[in-house]
Amino acid sequence: MNVLDMTGRTVLVTGAGQGVGRQVALHCAAHGAAVAVNDFHADRAEAVAAELAEAGAKAVGLPGDVTDLDGVTAMVAEAGRALGPVDVLVNNAGNAGPAEDPLSHTPPFWETGPEDWQPWIATNFYGVLNASRAVLPGMVERGYGRIVTVISDAGRTGEANLAVYGGAKAGAAGFCRGLAKAVGRHGITVNCVALSTIETPTIAPAIADPEVxxxxxxxxxxxxxGQPSDAANAVLFLASDAASWVTGQTYPVNGGYAITP
Incomplete structure (x- = not known):
């Protein structure tokens, strides 16, 4: 028996136009799932959906901003019409939203203000709330669901130049722990995967210098x-029935960057 088989499941992956999200979509599709590919950039969402379809999977591209609850609710409804009700939500959209290089300039916290904090909090915290809120009524009604949220080791151990980002990620993890206790009786599990540096287009400028x-x-x-596949392996496990008795947990996938309880 293939315990990672996801045949018959519909998976919605946010921020799946590149990097980790794209690889999660590929992993889930390779194990039989139909995949709704969300990204802020419509061309990216459509490109990944086309890539999945070419490989024989059922897929649809769904552009949208996870910080907009009404938009996310409409996106979940569209995924249901195209592929079937969403069984698995992967909250992958993160960083400062659609900013191309959010790490290029990170001044000390005391030199920033609410206008600087808002993109980090909106995407990494409210985005998780919005997408979870949109899928949960259907999951509760059907008595089945998986929610996997991608956070960061910055939310577990702290990073000096990413205090607000780390705070938003820690908030998302705390939310998921509480949500796990609320929905477990409905057959829904809620977990997180905490990543350290993964080689993606977003992080590429920061590690381009060999000495750095x-x-x-x-x-x-x-x-x-880390590689996107390292992250996707963990997400796939938590999204599958192999992890049906795992909930409220945060799994570090970090190459030993932080070894803490």
Whole structure:
């Protein structure tokens, strides 16, 4: 028996136009799921959906902004019409939303204000609330669901230059723990995957300098940066019935960057 088989399931992955989200979509489709590909950028969402369809999977591209609850609710309804009710939500959209290079300038917290904090909090915290709120009524009614939220080790251990981002990610993890206790009796599990540095288009500028990359890697027990597939492997497990008795947990996928309880 393939415990990772997701045949008959519909998966919605937010922020799936590139990087980790794209790989999660590919992983789920390869294990039989129909996949709704969300991204803020319509061209990216459509490109990944087309890639999945070419490989033989059922897929649809759904552009949209996870910080807009009405928009997310409409997106979930559209996924249901195209592929069937959403069984699995992967909250992957993150960073500062659609900003291309949010890490290029990170001034000290005391030099920032609410206008700087809002994109981080809106995407990484409210985006998780919005998408979860949109899928849960259907999951509760059907008595089945999986919610997997991608957070960051910045939310577990803290990062000096990413305090607001880390706070938003920690908030998302706390929300998921509470939600897990609320919905477990309805056959719904809620978990998080905490990532450290993954080689994606977003992080590429930060590690382009070999000397900078070498210095960063000193903090990793496994001396390499993560790949999108490393993250997707963990998400797939938590999204599948292999993890049916796992809920309210945060799984670090970080190459040993932070080894904490």
């Amino acid at each position: 990359a070498k210095k960063m890697l000193r903090g990793y027990v496994v001396r390499r940066f």
